[in-house]
Each structure stands twice: as structure tokens, then as C-alpha cells.
Amino acid sequence: xxxxxxxxxxxxxxxxxxxxxxxxxxxxxxxxxxxxxxxxxxxxxxxxxxxxxxxxxxxxxxxxxxxxxxxxxxxxxxxxxxxxxxxxxxxxxxxxxxxxxxxxxxxxxxxxxxxxxxxxxxxxxxxxxxxxxxxxxxxxxxxxxxxxxxxx
Amino acid sequence: xxxxxxxxxxxxxxxxxxxxxxxxxxxxxxxxxxxxxxxxxxxxxxxxxxxxxxxxxxxxxxxxxxxxxxxxxxxxxxxxxxxxxxxxxxxxxxxxxxxxxxxxxxxxxxxxxxxxxxxxxxxxxxxxxxxxxxxxxxxxxxxxxxxxxxxx
DNA sequence: AGTCTTGCCTAATTAAATAAGGTGAAGACG
DNA sequence: CGTCTTCACCTTATTTAATTAGGCAAGACT
Numbered sequence: 001x002x003x004x005x006x007x008x009x010x011x012x013x014x015x016x017x018x019x020x021x022x023x024x025x026x027x028x029x030x031x032x033x034x035x036x037x038x039x040x041x042x043x044x045x046x047x048x049x050x051x052x053x054x055x056x057x058x059x060x061x062x063x064x065x066x067x068x069x070x071x072x073x074x075x076x077x078x079x080x081x082x083x084x085x086x087x088x089x090x091x092x093x094x095x096x097x098x099x100x101x102x103x104x105x106x107x108x109x110x111x112x113x114x115x116x117x118x119x120x121x122x123x124x125x126x127x128x129x130x131x132x133x134x135x136x137x138x139x140x141x142x143x144x145x146x147x148x149x150x151x152x
Numbered sequence: 153x154x155x156x157x158x159x160x161x162x163x164x165x166x167x168x169x170x171x172x173x174x175x176x177x178x179x180x181x182x183x184x185x186x187x188x189x190x191x192x193x194x195x196x197x198x199x200x201x202x203x204x205x206x207x208x209x210x211x212x213x214x215x216x217x218x219x220x221x222x223x224x225x226x227x228x229x230x231x232x233x234x235x236x237x238x239x240x241x242x243x244x245x246x247x248x249x250x251x252x253x254x255x256x257x258x259x260x261x262x263x264x265x266x267x268x269x270x271x272x273x274x275x276x277x278x279x280x281x282x283x284x285x286x287x288x289x290x291x292x293x294x295x296x297x298x299x300x301x302x303x304x
Numbered sequence: 305a306g307t308c309t310t311g312c313c314t315a316a317t318t319a320a321a322t323a324a325g326g327t328g329a330a331g332a333c334g
Numbered sequence: 335c336g337t338c339t340t341c342a343c344c345t346t347a348t349t350t351a352a353t354t355a356g357g358c359a360a361g362a363c364t
Contacts, residue, residue, distance in 0.1 A: 032321075036322075
């Protein structure tokens with residue numbers, strides 16, 4: 001699937017996607033056109049979904065994050081999903097097995113805003129909210145090479 | 153905090169962080185050195201945390217994701233946290249208020265791997281696992297400008 | 305009023321990305 | 335068993351972008 005060079009290129013790009021082809025090339029021992037070609041293929045294959053910037057919510061005034069578990073009332077599932085998608089403060093939402101149909105992440109500037117946002121869903125779903133106190137692991141990609149578990 | 157030009161630059165970079173300074177410059181009506189300077193300052197201020205690539209877990213064989221709620225047994229909190237951090241399949245972990253001390257995202261290649269991973273925590277914490285069936289909202293940054301809620 | 309700072313500009317320089325064309329090894333096939 | 339094709343890579347030349355240096359104007363500060 002991925003060879004060792006691909007993995008090394010990805011590791012570097014995850015840390016800094018602005019790394020030049022030249023720099024990438026010498027780190028892995030290829031020429032820059034070869035690196036360019038590999039990257040193009042990683043994108044084509046969908047391994048690299050996007051080149052992007054990571055924004056710090058705190059720096060934007062979003063000092064509070066919460067995990068919200070959402071159980072739409074009977075018949076309200078689709079309306080609830082649409083509603084969530086349209087609220088930009090939801091920074092992530094997963095539809096999961098179990099009673100809590102959705103698990104979502106909410107970015108807010110204050111507890112007041114949290115309350116206001118949850119009110120907008122309150123008549124269509126039950127919610128349980130947990131305020132995030134710390135982030136032991138911030139978003140990171142899955143392992144690129146075999147791990148203790150996936151390849152024992 | 154951020155002016156309108158900063159926001160427009162960020163919006164473009166979020167979509168594609170490889171956008172050239174020249175391109176950015178003409179999109180917002182500045183010269184490229186000016187854009188370069190603004191980006192530098194956005195980084196210095198910590199608004200832009202990093203330039204990175206988004207990896208597709210599926211393309212790497214991680215076809216399954218789960219949300220795991222973790223309640224460490226008495227006295228095991230730190231050990232559990234350390235354990236989680238060291239398992240690369242955890243792609244995210246938040247420490248939250250409430251009974252479920254941690255809420256984490258797990259990337260796995262199979263149900264079997266999920267089971268093996270949870271076993272490694274089983275003697276130190278209680279866990280509740282929800283398999284992700286769909287992702288109505290994939291990771292996205294908080295809103296850059298005022299919203300209905302945060303500025304009513 | 306004078307001067308400092310800030311944010312921007314243009315022009316020149318340096319550096320990087322891309323395009324074109326060639327080489328050699330591995331596997332496919334007559 | 336040899337030849338042909340494909341593939342991944344290389345180097346070099348060209349194009350394009352980033353950076354540096356220096357200057358200008360507006361608003362803040364003394």
C-alpha cells in the first residue's frame with residue numbers, strides 16, 4: 001500500500017506541509033521531481049485528503065469546548081442532523097451505535113453561548129454535555145506503519 | 153483580533169494551504185510580501201497552529217473508528233492517561249467533566265483490533281464504546297467570524 | 305509640529321516547482 | 335530466451351514563486 005518512503009514523506013508533511021520538495025527529497029534520498037510525483041499519487045489515491053492549516057480555537061476566542069451526546073426524539077433524526085450540520089460551532093460530529101445517536105464537539109466562547117446553542121436543539125433531542133477540561137491527545141492521524149496491535 | 157483580510161486568508165488556507173502567496177494576494181487585494189507578513193504574524197500569534205496534511209484513515213486501512221468513554225478505576229487516572237497517549241491508535245482524547253473521565257477516538261483496522269486495544273485498558277478502567285457509523289461533520293475549525301450565537 | 309510606528313507598496317534577488325527528456329531494472333509476452 | 339514495455343527514478347533547463355531590501359504614507363505619541 002504505502003512503502004517506506006511514502007510513510008516518511010507523510011510524517012514530514014504532517015509536521016509541516018510547507019516543507020519544500022527539495023527538503024523532502026534530501027530527507028528521503030530522492031530527487032525533487034520524484035518526490036513531487038509521489039505526492040501527486042498520494043493525493044490521487046486519497047491518502048492525502050488535503051493540505052490545510054490547523055487553527056487554534058483559543059486564539060479565536062473559543063475558549064470552551066464540549067462533547068455533546070445527542071439523542072434525537074422519535075422521528076426527529078434527520079431534522080436534528082441537518083440542524084447540527086448548519087451550526088458552525090459544531091466542529092465535528094459522528095453518528096454512532098448505541099443510544100446516543102450523535103457525538104459532537106462544540107466550540108463556544110462562553111458558557112452562555114453553550115447554553116444558547118443547546119437550547120436550539122432542546123426541543124428536538126435529548127443531550128448530555130461534558131465540558132472539555134484538557135486535551136491529552138489533540139487530533140492526530142492514525143499510525144502510518146504497523147503497530148503492536150494491528151500487526152502482532 | 154482578526155480583521156477581515158486575515159479571515160479571508162485563513163478561509164482560503166483552510167481549504168488549501170498550498171495556495172501561493174501570489175494567489176492569496178490577488179484574492180484579497182494585497183501584494184505578496186504583505187500577505188507573507190500577515191501569515192507570519194498569524195503564526196506568531198498562534199492563530200495558525202500548523203500547516204499540515206489531512207490523512208484519510210480509510211486509505212490507510214483504518215476502516216473502523218470508535219468513540220470510547222473511559223472511566224479509570226480509583227487511583228489509576230494517571231496510568232490510564234499515559235497508556236492512552238502511548239497507544240498510537242488513539243487519534244484524539246479529551247478529558248471531560250462528568251463520570252466519563254476521558255472521551256477518545258480510536259482508529260482500528262478491524263473489530264478484532266478494537267477488542268485487543270480495549271483489553272489493554274480493561275484492567276485499569278471501565279470503558280463504553282460506540283462504533284462510528286457515519287461522520288455528518290468531519291473535523292472543521294470553529295467559525296472565523298461572528299455567528300448567530302456568539303454575536304446576536 | 306516632529307518623529308515613530310505600522311502596514312503597505314515596488315523592484316531585485318534568490319529559491320523552489322515544474323516540464324522535458326533520458327536511463328536502467330523488472331516483469332510480460334511472443 | 336530474448337525483446338518489449340512499463341515504471342520509477344534521474345538530470346538539466348525553464349518557469350514560477352518566495353524573499354529581501356528599501357521606500358512611502360497615515361495615524362499615534364511626545
